Amino acid sequence: MPGLNTSxxxxxxxxxxxxxxxxxxxxxxxxxxxxxxxPPDPDQEDAQVxxxxxxxxxxxxxxxxxxxxxxxxxxxxxxxxxxxLRQRVKDFVRNEQNYSKWPxxxxxxxxLLGRCYVTDKHVISxxxxxxxxxxxxxxxxxxxxxxxxxxxxxxxxxxxGREYQYLEDDQKAAIRQYYPQNISExxxxxxxxxx
Amino acid sequence: xxxxxxxxxxxxxxEMNTSSLPDLIFTILFFxxxxxxMREVTLKVKFVVPQGTELEKLEKKSAVxxxxxxxxxxxxxxxxxxxxxxxLNDRYAEPKEVMDFVAAERQGMRNQTDQIISIKxxxxxxMGYITDIKEVLRKSWALKxxxxxxxxx
Numbered sequence: 001m002p003g004l005n006t007s008x009x010x011x012x013x014x015x016x017x018x019x020x021x022x023x024x025x026x027x028x029x030x031x032x033x034x035x036x037x038x039p040p041d042p043d044q045e046d047a048q049v050x051x052x053x054x055x056x057x058x059x060x061x062x063x064x065x066x067x068x069x070x071x072x073x074x075x076x077x078x079x080x081x082x083x084x085l086r087q088r089v090k091d092f093v094r095n096e097q098n099y100s101k102w103p104x105x106x107x108x109x110x111x112l113l114g115r116c117y118v119t120d121k122h123v124i125s126x127x128x129x130x131x132x133x134x135x136x137x138x139x140x141x142x143x144x145x146x147x148x149x150x151x152x153x154x155x156x157x158x159x160x161g162r163e164y165q166y167l168e169d170d171q172k173a174a175i176r177q178y179y180p181q182n183i184s185e186x187x188x189x190x191x192x193x194x195x
Numbered sequence: 196x197x198x199x200x201x202x203x204x205x206x207x208x209x210e211m212n213t214s215s216l217p218d219l220i221f222t223i224l225f226f227x228x229x230x231x232x233m234r235e236v237t238l239k240v241k242f243v244v245p246q247g248t249e250l251e252k253l254e255k256k257s258a259v260x261x262x263x264x265x266x267x268x269x270x271x272x273x274x275x276x277x278x279x280x281x282x283l284n285d286r287y288a289e290p291k292e293v294m295d296f297v298a299a300e301r302q303g304m305r306n307q308t309d310q311i312i313s314i315k316x317x318x319x320x321x322m323g324y325i326t327d328i329k330e331v332l333r334k335s336w337a338l339k340x341x342x343x344x345x346x347x348x
Contacts, residue, residue: 030253030345
């Protein structure tokens with residue numbers, strides 16, 4: 001009895017291969033991961049939390065995608081470059097000299113880290129216009145994440161000798177308490193200009 | 196002539212054994228099935244995602260749903276105009292329909308709290324559209340989002 005002729009199996013599997021090549025895409029999806037705040041509780045009155053002015057860093061984008069960064073120290077808010085943002089945020093959140101116009105520092109006991117002077121009451125308020133180009137907003141988000149990543153890397157290298165991403169989960173949690181990401185995105189305002 | 200040639204002349208050419216060729220191809224096939232994803236939707240909007248440096252890979256593909264934002268593709272522009280559109284699955288949608296979309300996507304998921312919404316939006320999109328989508332996502336408790344982007348070198 002002659003064996004089954006399998007010479008065409010290769011062709012068949014080639015066809016399958018080509019089919020998969022055509023119908024699938026190889027692109028690895030990447031992106032900037034963010035967490036949205038929880039929806040407001042409808043039963044609760046608008047609890048206007050009073051935040052001291054020194055604790056807020058305003059990052060505003062107008063309808064042309066121009067950036068202005070403002071904190072207590074800023075006299076007149078002109079336009080800023082996107083490249084400035086990262087350093088401004090880092091200086092603001094770190095507040096090394098305990099400067100009275102940057103976020104207040106207070107003692108906090110954190111597991112694994114002990115007594116720390118932290119600025120965890122700081123808020124970075126990102127405000128956009130409805131007409132702001134998405135690209136400008138994305139660059140701001142990117143820079144904010146970069147600033148926090150650098151801050152967290154600094155402290156985790158100092159305390160644990162490794163970068164944040166290589167830490168254990170409980171160590172990460174401690175670092176997150178030291179430098180929490182407090183980014184608030186208010187409802188976009190209509191400054192006028194774009195529809 | 197060299198002796199080496201003379202010796203070979205007498206031999207017959209042996210055909211290459213191709214019996215393992217199918218196995219080889221199947222292996223490549225399985226490789227591609229693993230590393231690629233099915234194209235699920237036909238894009239009706241065109242977009243160029245922004246570039247960033249702090250990007251993360253989308254790990255669990257099954258937990259990710261996509262929202263596309265941008266102007267209609269060239270073929271559809273004649274009918275639909277060139278204003279920004281939101282695409283959910285295979286059709287254009289309004290921001291408020293995102294809520295149903297999120298709920299429908301959540302249905303099939305094993306771990307519903309892991310749901311990630313990836314927003315693939317064109318660079319030039321006005322923030323108003325993105326903010327509307329984000330508001331609806333918040334209301335539907337889809338809080339993990341991902342702004343799709345490409346890596347900047």
